Amino acid sequence: MKPWQFVPYTLAAAGVLLWSQSSPPVAPVTPVTDDYFGTRVVDPYRYMENLKDPAVEAWFKEQNNYTRAALERIPVRQELLARIKALDESASARVSDVRRLPGGRYFYQKRLASEDVSRLYTRLGLDGPETLLADPTKLAAPEGAHYSISYYSPSFDGRFVAYGASLSGSENAVLHVVETATGRETGDTIDRARFGAPSWMPDGRSFIYNRLQKTGPNSAPTDQYLKSRDYLHVVGTDAETDRAIVGFDLSPRVRLTETDIPFAGTVPGSDYVLGVIAHGVQNETTLYAARLDTLDQPDIPWRKICDVEDDVTGFDVRGDDIYLVTHKGAARFKVTHTSLANPDVAHAETILPPGEAVVRNVSVAQDALYVQELDGGIGRLVRIPYGGKPETAPLPFEGDVSVAASDPRLPGVLLDMTSWTKAEKIYGYDPDTKETTDTHLQPAGPFDDPGDVEAVEVKAPSYDGTLVPLSIIHRRGLKMDGSNPTLLIGYGAYGISQDPYFDPTLLAWFERGGVLAVAHVRGGGEYGEDWHLAGKKLTKPNTWRDFIACGEYLIAQKYTSSAQLGISGGSAGGITIGRSITERPDLFAAAIDGVPMSDVVRSEFTPNGPPNIPEFGSLKTQEGFEDLYAMSAYHHVRDGARYPAVMLTTGYNDPRVISWQPGKLTARLQAASTSGKPILLRVDYDAGHGFGSTKTQHDAQFADELSFLLWQFGVPGFQPRGK
Numbered sequence: 001m002k003p004w005q006f007v008p009y010t011l012a013a014a015g016v017l018l019w020s021q022s023s024p025p026v027a028p029v030t031p032v033t034d035d036y037f038g039t040r041v042v043d044p045y046r047y048m049e050n051l052k053d054p055a056v057e058a059w060f061k062e063q064n065n066y067t068r069a070a071l072e073r074i075p076v077r078q079e080l081l082a083r084i085k086a087l088d089e090s091a092s093a094r095v096s097d098v099r100r101l102p103g104g105r106y107f108y109q110k111r112l113a114s115e116d117v118s119r120l121y122t123r124l125g126l127d128g129p130e131t132l133l134a135d136p137t138k139l140a141a142p143e144g145a146h147y148s149i150s151y152y153s154p155s156f157d158g159r160f161v162a163y164g165a166s167l168s169g170s171e172n173a174v175l176h177v178v179e180t181a182t183g184r185e186t187g188d189t190i191d192r193a194r195f196g197a198p199s200w201m202p203d204g205r206s207f208i209y210n211r212l213q214k215t216g217p218n219s220a221p222t223d224q225y226l227k228s229r230d231y232l233h234v235v236g237t238d239a240e241t242d243r244a245i246v247g248f249d250l251s252p253r254v255r256l257t258e259t260d261i262p263f264a265g266t267v268p269g270s271d272y273v274l275g276v277i278a279h280g281v282q283n284e285t286t287l288y289a290a291r292l293d294t295l296d297q298p299d300i301p302w303r304k305i306c307d308v309e310d311d312v313t314g315f316d317v318r319g320d321d322i323y324l325v326t327h328k329g330a331a332r333f334k335v336t337h338t339s340l341a342n343p344d345v346a347h348a349e350t351i352l353p354p355g356e357a358v359v360r361n362v363s364v365a366q367d368a369l370y371v372q373e374l375d376g377g378i379g380r381l382v383r384i385p386y387g388g389k390p391e392t393a394p395l396p397f398e399g400d401v402s403v404a405a406s407d408p409r410l411p412g413v414l415l416d417m418t419s420w421t422k423a424e425k426i427y428g429y430d431p432d433t434k435e436t437t438d439t440h441l442q443p444a445g446p447f448d449d450p451g452d453v454e455a456v457e458v459k460a461p462s463y464d465g466t467l468v469p470l471s472i473i474h475r476r477g478l479k480m481d482g483s484n485p486t487l488l489i490g491y492g493a494y495g496i497s498q499d500p501y502f503d504p505t506l507l508a509w510f511e512r513g514g515v516l517a518v519a520h521v522r523g524g525g526e527y528g529e530d531w532h533l534a535g536k537k538l539t540k541p542n543t544w545r546d547f548i549a550c551g552e553y554l555i556a557q558k559y560t561s562s563a564q565l566g567i568s569g570g571s572a573g574g575i576t577i578g579r580s581i582t583e584r585p586d587l588f589a590a591a592i593d594g595v596p597m598s599d600v601v602r603s604e605f606t607p608n609g610p611p612n613i614p615e616f617g618s619l620k621t622q623e624g625f626e627d628l629y630a631m632s633a634y635h636h637v638r639d640g641a642r643y644p645a646v647m648l649t650t651g652y653n654d655p656r657v658i659s660w661q662p663g664k665l666t667a668r669l670q671a672a673s674t675s676g677k678p679i680l681l682r683v684d685y686d687a688g689h690g691f692g693s694t695k696t697q698h699d700a701q702f703a704d705e706l707s708f709l710l711w712q713f714g715v716p717g718f719q720p721r722g723k
Helices: 054-069 076-087 506-511 529-533 541-556 573-583 600-605 610-615 623-629 661-671 697-712
Strands: 031-034 039-043 091-099 104-112 119-124 130-134 147-154 160-167 172-179 184-189 206-211 229-234 245-249 261-266 270-278 285-291 303-306 310-316 321-326 334-338 349-352 358-364 368-375 378-385 400-405 413-420 425-430 437-439 453-461 467-473 486-490 515-519 566-572 590-594 644-649 679-684
Touching: 039 573, 054 661, 054 679, 054 697, 076 506, 076 697, 091 147, 091 400, 091 413, 119 147, 119 160, 130 160, 147 206, 206 261, 229 261, 245 261, 270 310, 270 467, 310 358, 321 358, 334 358, 349 378, 368 400, 378 400, 378 515, 378 573, 378 661, 453 541, 467 506, 467 541, 467 600, 486 541, 486 573, 506 515, 506 697, 515 541, 541 566, 541 573, 541 679, 573 590, 573 661, 590 697, 600 610, 644 661, 644 697, 661 679, 679 697
Parallel strands: 486 515, 486 566, 566 590, 590 644, 644 679
Antiparallel strands: 031 039, 091 104, 104 119, 119 130, 147 160, 160 172, 172 184, 206 229, 229 245, 261 270, 270 285, 285 303, 310 321, 321 334, 334 349, 358 368, 368 378, 400 413, 413 425, 425 437, 453 467, 467 515
16 A cells, blocks of 8 residues: 655645645555454554664654654744744743742742753742752753753752752653752762652651662563662662662562552651552552661561552651541542551541542641642642641632642641643642732743633533533634634543643644633543543543544534644543544544554553553453553554544653654554545654653644644645745
């Protein structure tokens, strides 16, 4: 079959102008046939899974060159990019990841408008002068690559800060330690410290961290995240002599599988260390506790607090007390309490019973327990004084709220707040005044609160009658005549909710008459655990069918038409996008498929595959294969179908969705589609899954995506010039 070619085509209804260009590089077909429980599955591009094959590397580079040539022929793209850049730099700085310690010391990451990546700072008091602690641009990176800060953790007394630096979005962090008073690095560097911020001990000179096992040239790709352990490190000592305290095949008291990931954490004012066992991406966790003064024993006396069957998904500690978030008998979750000295989860005291709102998380402060809730898509903050009754904390506006920082030694909490029409700011809740006020840590930008943008919340009926929440954001005065360029976004996995969020760069879309719609499909967490389970494994088809229903709703209500409807999703949302276009190719004009899970049948053989088995299933069982096959877009591409225009993206250092997944889907769509619409693969060789990308990278990708959509919608100025 001939590969898809850029040939002159006409979409009169959409007003798309004619354009021609040579065809994309052809991927040779080399079929491999597998037999799964009697079902024969043909994989025409299995060889792409060897990304180090020179021929495969060349194909990716040629695909990216082809994509760049296509996008750079769009006349108004540079103008759009300039507008996005101006909006992105409209505030003097963007501040994130704030921590607060006793004595008025704050830590945070900040990126100035003129800078590409965030740096780590500290200051005394909200108005005090700031001190630069870590600048990833000063780390020696290969030409064309960059470092970014993946995480950081200050010691309880604020004397030291440990932070992780990752190269080119790889998330393969090297842990560093810096002295707060001087800003000097101690010389401690620990590689394979991928999984986040370490937990400091009360002495302020030692911390616990997770480290991946050392793999060799003959190791399987799936070995990377297996058998990790947590170690205790003393600042100034050789990390290779660090003692493991919890991990695979270490203690008969704490049994882990190869795929389990251990994390050990401490809390100021508590005599206990918590051993948290993450079972891949499964939300339900296993918890152990041991007294801090036993960590030097050969056999640490870990005691189990709860296991997977207790349905605990979150917790926090105050002294001897542990507060648990659980969906045991409570689909929208509840908060319970027991002690670390004598844990009894089965008979734990209920602190906050289940209700209509979904309990998201708990945070301990000196004065009270703070609970984050999601109530009909709106974030709420509930304050529960110790021994008292729950009360709702006042918030400055309706939107998304999350606790940015809490400390059992300090009253109140710091909050991150945003909405569909307001950019994120950092607020503080004061229990004495019972007021939530702006800390002004985040400088106000002129486009952070646009008065001409509005959001509406509706519910779209899905194929089975289920009402699916749909958030629709656009400029005021929108004409409902079916002609508006519309971008529908979806995800639907892991019980993760699509929470309200606004970025000033979105104005570049709204200014051109664009509508943004967010589909809260099953598989997410908008309505609690039941909503999650209704889009998981066997029920996963609900996810993309809900998404399709939301697209149909937007057309029926005359927000847009099929010729003006684009869709976008990424990562696990690639299942949503990929299966939507393979099931209803007629419904959409274009799709952005970002770092997508595309060949879900083969995902299990990638580095991040084993941890994802709890969410998606395994090929080891017939039921698992059938579920994976049903959600795999790559296996549902039909020869001769008229697919919409698709731009797939990948970061070549992606540790989560390896690049051959979008690569294989690109090749399959290019070979199969007869619509004459472009199938493009955008490759960033200095990026991964999106984490750690620079401002320049984000702006360029957003400009590419909007330009691609407006091109396909036939918008004047976005129709490519000829050769």
